[in-house]
Amino acid sequence: MRIVLLGAPGAGKGTVAKLLTEYDGSVQISTGDILRSAVKQGTELGLKAKTYMEKGELVPDDLILEIIEERIKAPDCEKGFIFDGFPRTINQAQRLKELLKSMNLKLDAVINLDVPKEVILDRLTTRRTCSNPDCQEIYNIKSKPPSPDGRCLKCGWPVIQREDETEEAITKRLEVYNEKTAPLIKYYMEEGLLHNIRSLSSEEIVKEIIKILSESGNKTC
Numbered sequence: 001m002r003i004v005l006l007g008a009p010g011a012g013k014g015t016v017a018k019l020l021t022e023y024d025g026s027v028q029i030s031t032g033d034i035l036r037s038a039v040k041q042g043t044e045l046g047l048k049a050k051t052y053m054e055k056g057e058l059v060p061d062d063l064i065l066e067i068i069e070e071r072i073k074a075p076d077c078e079k080g081f082i083f084d085g086f087p088r089t090i091n092q093a094q095r096l097k098e099l100l101k102s103m104n105l106k107l108d109a110v111i112n113l114d115v116p117k118e119v120i121l122d123r124l125t126t127r128r129t130c131s132n133p134d135c136q137e138i139y140n141i142k143s144k145p146p147s148p149d150g151r152c153l154k155c156g157w158p159v160i161q162r163e164d165e166t167e168e169a170i171t172k173r174l175e176v177y178n179e180k181t182a183p184l185i186k187y188y189m190e191e192g193l194l195h196n197i198r199s200l201s202s203e204e205i206v207k208e209i210i211k212i213l214s215e216s217g218n219k220t221c
């Protein structure tokens with residue numbers, strides 16, 4: 001599958017993307033995970049991205065497109081990819097379209113996870129994330145807790161709150177989402193690719209996505 005998961009911060013894009021990878025071997029491409037890993041490892045990319053991320057602002061489009069171009073040309077993307085947190089601006093979406101066209105590829109669908117604001121706020125304050133840059137498994141102290149001593153159930157690293165989970169950064173991220181990313185809903189509707197999903201359980205969302213893809217003739221679903 002080649003899809004985009006759209007949705008506000010905390011809508012569940014990362015959780016759903018991880019579940020979808022188990023379905024047909026498509027890989028999750030989370031620009032947020034890639035950037036957090038670069039920050040943790042202190043790479044040049046990480047140094048450039050850190051200040052934007054801590055403030056809840058978007059990292060410049062050119063930097064993001066460079067990451068995406070390199071990532072989707074990697075051999076493990078041949079079976080497909082699930083974009084989680086990308087594109088985030090109309091410019092990113094237009095440049096993605098050109099990039100895919102140059103590779104003779106196109107998106108199968110864009111899924112908008114439509115979650116009420118009060119649910120979003122609750123999820124963001126109760127989320128915990130594995131601190132291992134190569135794992136970044138997502139937990140929630142209410143709905144999906146880590147081990148009782150606060151460790152990742154997959155790799156055993158400590159589970160932490162992300163640096164952009166301060167009240168100030170969350171408020172900024174939601175503002176940035178409304179201003180820069182929400183217009184993508186209309187953009188993809190006009191491209192004929194948008195599907196809105198209102199379900200609240202991740203398992204139900206995954207089932208709906210598989211149904212959408214099989215109805216649109218995706219052979220892997």
Ligand code: AP5
Pocket residue numbers: 007008009010011012013014015016031032033035052053054056057058059060061064084085086087088092123124126127128138139140141143144164173200201202203
């Ligand atoms: P990024 O990491 O992409 O953050 P985000 O979009 O703000 O999304 P989140 O990761 O916060 O939420 P999510 O929708 O994945 O929800 P999750 O599954 O974790 O980006 C971080 C920063 O990087 C940006 O602010 C920006 O600076 C930069 N950046 C990244 N991409 C960029 C780009 N393309 N351009 C420019 N800058 C970029 O779920 C949330 C919580 O809810 C979890 O605890 C989870 O367990 C729980 N949960 C999820 N689903 C359910 C459910 N169905 N029921 C109950 N609980 C649930």
